Structure formats: structure tokens, C-alpha cells
Amino acid sequence: MSVAIRRKSILGDLFLGDPKVTVIAGIVLLITIGLPIFSLGFGGIGLSRYLVNLIGQIMCFAILALALDLIWGYGGVLSLGHGIFFAMGGYLVAMHMVKIAYLKTGTPPNFMLFMGWDALPQYYAGFGSPLYTLFLVFVLTTLLAFTFGYVSFRSRVTGVYFALITQALTYVAMLFFFRNDTGFGGNNGMTGFLELLGFPLNQMPAIVGLATVSSLTAFVALIFCSVLTRSPIGHMLIAVRDDEPRLRFLGYNTIWVKLFAWCVSAVLAALAGMLYVPQVGIINPNLLSPMVSLEIAVWVAIGGRGTLVGAFVGATLIQSLKFWLTAFIPEAWPFVLAGLVLVVTVALPNGLLDIPALLRSIFTAVRRAEPAAKES
Amino acid sequence: MVTILGILRILHLWVNIFQVKIMLTFPAPGRTRNNTLPAFAPRIFPLRKSVSALLLPLAMVCIFLLGAYDQADAQGQKDATGRSDVLAEICSPKTDEQIRAIGVLVHIASDGSEQDLAWSSRIIERTLNRGLGCGPESKYVLIDDQNYFDAATFQPVSKPSFELSFPSLTFRVRAHLETASAELTLLVKSTPEIQESVVQTIEKNFKIADKQIIERAMKLDYNSAVLSSLKAILSLLELHSDSVDKRLAAIKRVGTEPNRRTQTALLELLKDNEYSSDPRIKTALQSSLRKVDIWLKFSNILAVAFSGLSYASILFLAALGLAIIFGLMGVINLAQGELIMLGAYCTFLVQAFFKTYFPSLLGWYLPAAVPVTFLATAAIGIMMELTVIRFLYKRPIMTLLATWAVSLLIINSVRVIFGTQNLEFVALSYLSGGVSVIGDFMITFNRLFAIIFALVALVLTSLLLHKTKFGLYIRAVTNNREMARCIGVSTRMVDSLAFGFGSGLAGLGGLALSQIFIANPNMGQDFIVDSFMTVVLGGVGNLGGTAAASLTIGEINLFIEPIWGAVAAKVIVLLLFIFFIQWRPEGMFTPKGRR
Numbered sequence: 001m002s003v004a005i006r007r008k009s010i011l012g013d014l015f016l017g018d019p020k021v022t023v024i025a026g027i028v029l030l031i032t033i034g035l036p037i038f039s040l041g042f043g044g045i046g047l048s049r050y051l052v053n054l055i056g057q058i059m060c061f062a063i064l065a066l067a068l069d070l071i072w073g074y075g076g077v078l079s080l081g082h083g084i085f086f087a088m089g090g091y092l093v094a095m096h097m098v099k100i101a102y103l104k105t106g107t108p109p110n111f112m113l114f115m116g117w118d119a120l121p122q123y124y125a126g127f128g129s130p131l132y133t134l135f136l137v138f139v140l141t142t143l144l145a146f147t148f149g150y151v152s153f154r155s156r157v158t159g160v161y162f163a164l165i166t167q168a169l170t171y172v173a174m175l176f177f178f179r180n181d182t183g184f185g186g187n188n189g190m191t192g193f194l195e196l197l198g199f200p201l202n203q204m205p206a207i208v209g210l211a212t213v214s215s216l217t218a219f220v221a222l223i224f225c226s227v228l229t230r231s232p233i234g235h236m237l238i239a240v241r242d243d244e245p246r247l248r249f250l251g252y253n254t255i256w257v258k259l260f261a262w263c264v265s266a267v268l269a270a271l272a273g274m275l276y277v278p279q280v281g282i283i284n285p286n287l288l289s290p291m292v293s294l295e296i297a298v299w300v301a302i303g304g305r306g307t308l309v310g311a312f313v314g315a316t317l318i319q320s321l322k323f324w325l326t327a328f329i330p331e332a333w334p335f336v337l338a339g340l341v342l343v344v345t346v347a348l349p350n351g352l353l354d355i356p357a358l359l360r361s362i363f364t365a366v367r368r369a370e371p372a373a374k375e376s
Numbered sequence: 377m378v379t380i381l382g383i384l385r386i387l388h389l390w391v392n393i394f395q396v397k398i399m400l401t402f403p404a405p406g407r408t409r410n411n412t413l414p415a416f417a418p419r420i421f422p423l424r425k426s427v428s429a430l431l432l433p434l435a436m437v438c439i440f441l442l443g444a445y446d447q448a449d450a451q452g453q454k455d456a457t458g459r460s461d462v463l464a465e466i467c468s469p470k471t472d473e474q475i476r477a478i479g480v481l482v483h484i485a486s487d488g489s490e491q492d493l494a495w496s497s498r499i500i501e502r503t504l505n506r507g508l509g510c511g512p513e514s515k516y517v518l519i520d521d522q523n524y525f526d527a528a529t530f531q532p533v534s535k536p537s538f539e540l541s542f543p544s545l546t547f548r549v550r551a552h553l554e555t556a557s558a559e560l561t562l563l564v565k566s567t568p569e570i571q572e573s574v575v576q577t578i579e580k581n582f583k584i585a586d587k588q589i590i591e592r593a594m595k596l597d598y599n600s601a602v603l604s605s606l607k608a609i610l611s612l613l614e615l616h617s618d619s620v621d622k623r624l625a626a627i628k629r630v631g632t633e634p635n636r637r638t639q640t641a642l643l644e645l646l647k648d649n650e651y652s653s654d655p656r657i658k659t660a661l662q663s664s665l666r667k668v669d670i671w672l673k674f675s676n677i678l679a680v681a682f683s684g685l686s687y688a689s690i691l692f693l694a695a696l697g698l699a700i701i702f703g704l705m706g707v708i709n710l711a712q713g714e715l716i717m718l719g720a721y722c723t724f725l726v727q728a729f730f731k732t733y734f735p736s737l738l739g740w741y742l743p744a745a746v747p748v749t750f751l752a753t754a755a756i757g758i759m760m761e762l763t764v765i766r767f768l769y770k771r772p773i774m775t776l777l778a779t780w781a782v783s784l785l786i787i788n789s790v791r792v793i794f795g796t797q798n799l800e801f802v803a804l805s806y807l808s809g810g811v812s813v814i815g816d817f818m819i820t821f822n823r824l825f826a827i828i829f830a831l832v833a834l835v836l837t838s839l840l841l842h843k844t845k846f847g848l849y850i851r852a853v854t855n856n857r858e859m860a861r862c863i864g865v866s867t868r869m870v871d872s873l874a875f876g877f878g879s880g881l882a883g884l885g886g887l888a889l890s891q892i893f894i895a896n897p898n899m900g901q902d903f904i905v906d907s908f909m910t911v912v913l914g915g916v917g918n919l920g921g922t923a924a925a926s927l928t929i930g931e932i933n934l935f936i937e938p939i940w941g942a943v944a945a946k947v948i949v950l951l952l953f954i955f956f957i958q959w960r961p962e963g964m965f966t967p968k969g970r971r
Contacts, residue, residue, distance in 0.1 A: 168908075
């Protein structure tokens with residue numbers, strides 16, 4: 001894996017180094033500005049609800065991919081359990097919305113009826129406040145990521161073992177959330193959300209608002225990650241990925257570098273989940289299945305690890321393809337996905353970003369072959 | 377002479393009448409013999425009221441005449457009259473009389489001819505289902521689906537003009553009827569399932585069960601489960617017998633037959649004042665109860681240990697292939713679960729083949745499937761290795777993604793080809809049922825099969841790895857690839873074959889699991905996390921470690937399960953595993969030397 005070599009420029013060091021990141025960030029910014037204008041601006045004529053919602057969802061996936069790329073592409077630590085952070089953000093915001101709906105209408109959520117409870121469990125206290133929920137998204141995710149990361153990195157669990165352990169953790173969480181008596185809706189999950197911050201969720205302002213906020217968050221996340229990876233700590237992270245023992249011998253405590261990136265990555269994933277769940281209107285433990293977490297890794301692998309643009313583009317491309325394909329031939333999607341992954345893993349180690357280089361090499365090979373053919 | 381003779385005759389007749397009287401005042405013996413008594417009773421009844429010397433001769437003549445008439449007439453007439461008396465009692469509003477009549481019915485059936493048995497069973501069955509109509513003047517009809525029959529003779533009759541009432545079935549009467557019907561079913565041939573359900577019915581109401589019937593049934597040809605239940609019912613009956621000595625003996629005997637049933641029975645007796653007031657019985661009860669408790673605890677521990685062992689063998693079968701592929705070769709194969717699933721599908725195909733071509737040998741499809749499944753899954757594994765994994769040996773994380781893609785491909789191909797429904801396997805006679813060992817501990821054959829299969833697989837695989845040239849090559853290549861190549865081992869060939877071998881083992885795991893679990897396209901997903909956990913816990917590259925790890929996980933799982941439930945057990949075991957790996961990342965057993 002090559003570290004992106006950056007040109008020294010004052011502006012670049014301050015803000016954007018990689019021209020590809022600049023381009024993608026620009027596009028995301030345009031979408032962020034364009035979304036509300038095109039969907040609300042012209043008196044109702046504009047983008048359809050479905051499309052706006054779709055863009056919002058895909059932006060959430062892009063944030064998720066960025067989160068994984070930060071820790072896998074830059075830190076060399078593959079997590080097959082990023083679904084747990086994504087779901088954590090989702091569940092927390094779902095608790096908030098369930099509580100709001102219960103307070104507003106007085107109709108208890110399904111899981112309360114199912115379990116025969118006459119009040120929400122204790123831990124729903126305070127969830128009426130959106131700020132408290134946001135606070136919890138940050139704090140709880142950091143706490144979980146820190147605890148798990150600290151014990152794992154301290155005992156130097158790395159590589160494949162770390163991947164398998166994170167997968168096991170997510171699996172445990174899935175089993176736990178499938179239980180009905182936990183107060184999180186069990187296998188039916190939580191649904192029946194009414195409104196968020198006072199906006200009814202099934203109406204255009206909320207849909208556009210959520211999509212715009214997702215897009216804006218994706219933009220900010222992209223810039224943040226770009227700055228982070230070019231900062232001293234980012235360089236340390238890349239060094240950890242490329243040769244951790246050497247860094248250790250040089251006297252650095254690599255745990256804290258990895259732990260920092262791991263926690264940032266977890267919080268980003270949780271934010272993505274927090275934005276995602278109000279847009280789809282339901283959350284259930286399937287979000288915690290190993291399949292979902294693996295798919296995140298697949299976006300990053302296909303797009304290209306170690307480059308923010310790769311992860312971003314990978315997630316958006318694959319999810320768009322998925323939405324488009326499943327609308328026509330749902331059975332074909334797993335085959336297409338599997339085929340893509342196989343091609344990428346076997347032939348394109350750096351993902352789709354290898355394609356230009358591959359084309360170039362083919363092109364030069366052809367050009368060299370032509371005069372040779374003429375001579376003979 | 378004449379006078380002497382006359383006196384003698386009168387005396388003889390007196391005795392005759394006295395006998396009748398005895399029979400009337402002690403009706404119990406009449407129940408055990410045939411139904412002769414009820415046939416006479418009403419006719420003699422008024423006679424007993426007017427026992428005057430003057431009327432005696434007349435009465436005697438009547439009796440003689442009647443006796444002659446009875447003998448002359450067919451047996452059927454007597455039966456019919458007896459039957460109608462029983463029916464009268466069943467139709468009586470008094471519960472006690474009804475219950476007595478049910479007792480008579482049972483004895484008519486058990487001691488009489490086959491027709492009697494059929495008649496009694498039918499009457500009991502109809503009474504239970506509101507199909508016995510009682511009319512006035514000893515007229516009884518059976519109603520079966522709008523058809524009417526004479527209740528005593530089963531002759532079809534027209535719809536009666538009089539109004540029919542039905543016997544009132546109180547809770548007690550119903551229990552008696554059900555028990556009686558169950559007892560009668562025991563005496564005729566039926567399937568084991570019916571027998572077991574019938575025995576359960578009797579067991580529920582063992583207090584009203586008939587000892588003689590049970591004893592008779594025990595001599596019949598029943599399977600061990602039914603027989604042991606019957607034996608248990610018998611000892612329960614003995615517990616409730618009238619004499620103290622019999623009770624004591626029964627209590628002692630029950631103490632040697634520990635199971636949950638006897639435990640509750642003894643506990644009930646201990647609460648019963650009639651029993652606990654007698655100090656002899658009380659001490660006997662307590663000592664028996666103690667014995668039963670100890671044995672029950674012991675048998676429970678054994679049962680948990682056994683199911684833990686069988687769970688461990690399942691884990692081991694699922695993880696064995698991975699122990700080669702991941703443990704020895706270091707390939708993270710996320711498609712391992714799918715190889716297991718393919719093994720189950722191969723077994724299914726072999727079964728289908730037997731069904732079409734050798735239906736008579738269908739029971740033997742499982743042994744035949746062993747080589748077929750092994751070779752088929754091994755071939756699939758080798759194909760996987762040649763097309764995908766070969767290129768990724770140096771990039772483990774990419775292997776992980778690629779094998780995940782392969783698993784996605786396999787699952788969806790199977791879904792498209794076979795559909796998503798569960799596979800249906802023929803129940804094999806040699807894999808169903810089990811042996812009851814002690815108390816509630818029972819060894820079921822399919823679990824025993826899994827354990828033996830796992831043991832055989834472990835032994836054969838270790839032999840192959842350590843005693844054959846192929847095993848030597850595998851170990852050489854996995855230990856030091858470069859060196860192995862230098863001395864002329866074809867590492868590519870060994871890689872392919874080793875991968876194929878691991879896949880074949882996974883397929884065999886699928887074969888065994890198909891007999892225990894449900895088999896469908898998603899079944900592999902259930903095993904993947906567990907099998908990785910087992911291999912990692914056991915220490916990579918170590919078959920014995922894998923076996924030890926599956927034992928540990930299996931036993932821990934099964935000991936937690938009764939306390940907090942299955943899901944919690946799984947969660948706790950996984951969390952324990954995660955903590956264990958933090959503490960010892962190399963697993964329980966690590967191979968000595970460098971890797």
C-alpha cells in the first residue's frame with residue numbers, strides 16, 4: 001500500500017491535500033447545498049421523496065465507509081464489527097424517537113405491549129431530550145470502543161484475530177438484541193417513529209432535512225479524515241499500519257495511536273447510524289449481523305483501502321448499484337456483489353482505484369507491442 | 377323319609393338363597409367375576425324384602441324355573457341384560473355409581489371375550505364423547521354420527537322417539553373414563569406412539585388405575601420405555617395400597633427407582649397426614665426420598681455432561697475442517713460453514729438417489745453418503761483453492777473477503793437450485809430412540825452417533841496427519857514452506873490437497889449435522905462463528921486443542937444453559953472467549969517452537 005505523497009502547499013496542509021479528496025468533497029458540498037434547493041425550492045417540483053431519501057441513506061453509508069477506512073486503510077486494523085457502532089447510534093436515536101412518540105401520543109410502543117410492561121424501562125429516562133441522546137451517542141460509543149480497543153490493543157491482538165473478535169462481539173450483541181426482554185424491541189426491532197426535533201418524519205421537510213444533514217456530515221467527515229490523516233497523528237497511524245514493531249522499538253506507544261483512531265472511527269460509525277435510522281424508520285438486530293459488518297469492509301476493499309476517496313466512492317457506488325439492482329432483479333444482487341468482491345480481491349488489490357493504473361499498463365503494453373508487430 | 381328328604385331340600389334351598397344374599401351384600405366379588413350377578417339382582421331383589429317362610433317355596437320354584445330358562449337361553453341374553461345394568465349405572469346421576477360401573481366395564485373387557493373388550497371400549501369411548509344416550513325404561517342407544525345403535529347389542533336401530541339424556545360427566549367421572557379407555561387400549565395392539573400417550577394418561581391418574589390390568593399389560597410385548605412407565609405406575613399404586621407393610625416395601629422399592637415422578641410422589645406422601653403420622657412410614661419415606669434426591673442430582677449432572685459432550689462433538693465436527701484450513705494452513709475461510717452446508721446437501725442427494733434407485737436399501741444411505749460427501753466437498757474445496765485462494769496466500773485479510781464472497785455465491789446458488797426450505801431426511805431406525813440409563817438421564821442414539829462420529833473423525837484425521845506421507849507433507853509445508861519446497865515437496869499440490877482435505881472434513885461434518893439439526897441454505901452461518909471460536913481457542917494448528925476447546929465450550933454452554941437460557945449461555949461463552957483471547961491470544965494450547 002502506498003502512502004499518498006502530498007505536494008507541499010500552504011493551503012493543502014491547512015485544508016485539502018489530495019486533489020481527489022478536493023473533488024469529492026466539492027461534489028458532496030454541492031449535493032448538500034443542492035438538496036434543499038432542488039427538492040423544496042421550486043414549489044414542490046423537484047427531486048422525488050424516494051430519491052432524496054436514497055441520497056441521504058447513501059451518505060450515511062459513505063460516512064460508515066470512511067469510519068472503517070480510517071481504522072483499516074490507515075491503521076491496518078480490520079474491524080468486522082463496525083455494525084455494532086452503527087447500530088449503537090441507531091438504537092440510541094430510536095430510543096429517543098420511541099420515547100417522543102410515546103410522550104406525544106400516549107400509545108405505548110409495540111415491545112411494551114408485547115412484554116406487558118406499563119412503563120418504559122428505567123434506562124429510557126432522559127431520552128426525551130435530543131441533546132442528551134446526542135451526548136450519549138458520543139459518550140457511550142467512545143466508552144465501548146475505548147474499553148474493547150484498550151484490552152485488545154494492549155494484549156496486541158491484531159490482524160485477522162482482531163477481525164474475528166470484533167465479529168464475535170457483534171454476533172454477541174446481535175444475540176442479545178434478539179431477546180425480547182431487553183427493552184429494545186427484540187427481533188421485531190423498534191419502529192413507529194413519529195417525529196424528530198419536532199418535524200414529522202413522514203413529511204418532506206424532515207426527509208430533506210435528514211438527507212441534507214447526512215450529506216453535510218459526510219462532507220465534514222471527509223474533510224476531518226483528510227486533515228486527520230495528514231496530521232502528525234495520522235502519520236503515526238500509517239506508520240503503525242506499515243510496521244508496528246519498528247515504531248514500538250523506536251519508543252512510541254502505539255496503543256494510544258490505534259486507540260485514538262479506533263474511537264474516532266467508532267463515533268463516526270455511530271453518527272452514521274444515528275442519521276440512518278430516522279431515514280429508514282426502523283431498526284432491528286439484523287443491523288448487527290456479521291453480514292452487514294462484512295459489507296462495510298467490502299465497500300472499502302472495492303473502493304480502495306487507504307484512500308478516503310476510495311472508501312467514499314466504494315460505498316456510494318456499491319450501495320447505489322444495490323438499490324438499483326434490487327429494484328429490478330433482487331436475486332441477482334448477491335451474485336453481482338460476490339463477483340465484484342472476487343474480482344477485486346484477486347485482481348485489484350487496491351480496489352477500483354487500481355483500474356486507471358491497470359488500464360495505463362495495458363495501454364503501454366499494447367503500444368509497445370504494436371511496433372514490435374510491425375517489425376516482424 | 378319323605379319328611380327327611382323334604383327338610384333337606386328346604387335346607388338346601390335356604391343355603392341357595394343365603395348364597396344369593398351374600399352375593400348381594402358383598403358386591404365386590406361380582407365385579408371380578410363375570411356379570412352374572414347383575415343379571416339376577418333385580419329379580420331377586422324384591423324377594424329379599426319378603427323373606428317369609430310361606431313364600432319361600434314359591435320363590436324357589438321361580439328361581440329354579442328362571443335358572444332352567446337362563447340355561448336354555450343363549451349366553452347372549454344374559455350378557456345383554458348384564459350390559460343394560462351396567463349402562464343403567466353409567467346413566468345414573470350418582471357419580472359413585474358411575475365410577476363403579478366403569479370399573480365393571482374394565483373387568484368385563486379384561487376378563488371376557490374379545491367381543492366384551494370391543495363392547496366395553498366402545499361404550500367408554502362413546503360415553504366420553506357424548507355418544508351414549510340414556511332413555512327411559514332401560515333403553516340405551518349409541519349415537520355415532522347421526523346413526524343409532526342399541527347400546528347392549530350394537531344392532532342398528534331407528535332414531536328413538538323418546539327423549540335421550542346423556543350421562544353427566546363430572547371431572548372425576550371423566551378422569552375415570554379416560555383412564556379406563558387408556559387401560560383398555562393397553563390390552564390391544566397399537567403403535568408405540570399411542571402406547572406411550574396412553575401410558576402417560578394412566579400415569580396422570582395413577583391413583584384410579586387398575587393394578588391387575590397394568591400387571592397384565594406388563595406381560596405383553598411392549599418396548600422398554602412403555603414397560604418402565606408401567607413399572608413406575610405399579611410401584612406408585614403399591615405406595616397407595618392399604619396395608620402398612622406393603623406400603624413400606626413399596627416405598628423402599630421406589631427409592632431404588634429414581635426419577636422425577638417418584639420424587640414428586642414421595643414428596644406428596646410426605647405431606648399426606650395419613651402417611652407422615654406413622655413414624656415407620658415417615659422414616660422410610662425420608663430415607664427413600666434422600667436416596668432418590670441423590671440419584672436424581674447425579675443423573676442430572678450426567679445428563680448435562682452428556683448433552684455437553686454431544687454439543688461438543690457437534691462443535692468439533694463443524695470445526696474439524698477449519699482446524700486444517702485455518703489451523704494448519706492459516707487460510708481464513710469464511711466459506712467453511714457453506715462447505716458444511718454443502719455436505720448436508722450431498723447427503724440429501726445421496727438419499728434422493730437411494731430413494732429412486734434402491735428404495736429397499738434406503739436405511740443405508742448414510743454410510744453410503746460418507747465417501748460421496750467427502751469426495752464431493754473436497755472437489756469443491758480444491759476448485760475454490762485453485763481459482764481464488766491460491767492468489768491470496770500472502771494477503772490474509774483479502775482471503776477473508778474473498779471467501780466471504782464465495783460463501784455468498786454458494787448460499788445463493790443453493791437457494792436458487794434447491795430452494796430455501798429445510799431438507800427432509802428419512803428418520804433412520806438405528807438413529808432414533810435411546811436407552812434410559814439412570815433417573816432422568818437418557819442416551820439418545822443420534823447424539824451418541826454424533827459423539828462416535830466425532831471421535832472417529834478425530835482419530836482418523838490425526839492418524840492421517842501424523843502417520844502418512846501426505847500428512848507429513850502438509851505439516852512440512854505449513855511449518856516451513858520454503859524449506860519444504862527446497863527439498864522437493866510440491867507445495868502447490870500440497871496446498872490444494874490440504875485445502876480439499878479440510879473441505880471434505882467440513883462436508884462430513886455437514887453429513888453428521890444433517891441428522892441432528894435442520895439443514896437449509898443458511899445452516900452454515902450458524903456454525904461459522906462457533907467454529908472459528910473453537911479453532912482459535914484450541915490453539916491454531918493443533919487438532920487435540922480443537923477437540924479440547926470444543927469440549928470446554930460445549931460443557932460450559934450446557935452448564936450455563938439451565939440457569940440463564942440458551943441465548944444467554946451463548947452470549948456468556950462468546951464473551952468469555954473474547955476475554956480469554958485478550959489474555960492468551962495464542963489459545964489454550966500452543967505448538968512448541970517457532971511458527
